[in-house]
Amino acid sequence: MTQWLVTGASAGIGRAVTEQLLAAGHRVAATARDAARLEDVRRSYPGAVWTADLDVTDTAAIRAVVTRAFEELGRIDVVFSNAGRGAVGAAEELTDEAIAEQVAVNMTGPIQLVRAVLPHLRAQGGGRIIQTSTMGAQISSPGASMYHASKWGVEGFLESIIGEVAPFGIGITMVEPGSVRTGFGAALSIAEADPAYAGTPVGQVRQFIEGSGGNLTGAAPGDPARVAAAIIASASTRPAPRRLVLGSDAYQAVRAALSGRLREVEAGGALAASTDFPA
Structure with a gap:
């Protein structure tokens, strides 16, 4: 049996991971902005689920919840x-508040969570950190500039600290x-x-979203149960895989983006x- 701390556990991939872990006999400290949405799993797995409200934009709350979780588990x-x-929106359409929220939820929050758990993981002799990112951390598309910026940013942070924490037996994926x-x-x-963007790629993205009725992923190729299973399996892989690209669409898009960037770098070799000093 292993013990996991999961943020964003009430829906989506976080919920799927939480349910699969519990079904397999593991214990989960599950957090969500509204932990009441986890009450059904508490009833289904009495004694195996520890829950807490957690808004990851609240750094003080992150530290308090992390401390409680390690103390009690x-x-x-x-x-x-x-x-x-x-x-979603063109860069100039986004409000200051929307930009701040994207950075807080997708980048600053995860960074502060990692900073909060590292002392505990070091003290216990190691552990694993798994961060949900997106294929959008390797590619980009019009209308999602701040989403991409926040995801590229958190990956830059994690990429940098992999070497910092490896000596303590801590792996990052x-x-x-x-x-x-x-x-x-x-x-x-x-x-x-903004009407100026109506006939641009941003306007096309907006039309697609509005036409979906909020169900953007109804025909998506990715199966959340299989994604969750792959994430759980990665935790026992040694060494920790740096990245998990999950989904045929992600594989194709990320591979094309990286190949394109490499061609651009190679074209600029001369x-x-x-620009170096002469030999």
Whole structure:
């Protein structure tokens, strides 16, 4: 039996991971903005679920909940950071508040969660951190600039600290799913439209979202149960995989993006060398 701390556990991938862990006999410290939405799993698995309200934009609350979880569970083997939200709109359409929320939920919150759990993981001699990211941390699309910025940002942070925490037996994995059949689309923050963008790619994205009725992922190829199973399985892989690209759409999109960037870098090889001091 292992013990997990899961944020964003009340819906989507977080919910699927929580339910599969409990069904397999593990114990879960499950958090959500409204932990009452986890009451059904508490009843189904009495004694195996520890719950707490947690808004990941509240750094003080993160530290308090993490401290309580480690104190009451004794040891946490895996921290699954899964809370997140999307914002849609052209860069100039987004309000200051929407930009701040994207950074707080998708980047600053996960960063502060990692900072809060690291002392406990070091003290217990190791553990695993798994961060839900997205294929959107490797690719980008019009109308989602701040979503991509926040996801690229949190991956930059995690990439940097992998080497910092490895000496303490702490592994880090970034999960990059493609489109998965969850309720993600229903929780989007959508900016007020500027007519100037109506005939642009941003306008086309907006039309697609409005036409979906909030069910953006209804025909998505990604199966949340299989995504959850892959995430759980990764926790026992040694060494920790740096990234999990999950979904055929994610694989194709990420591979194309990385290949394209590599071609651009290679095309500039001579120019790069020309800016050095002469030998």
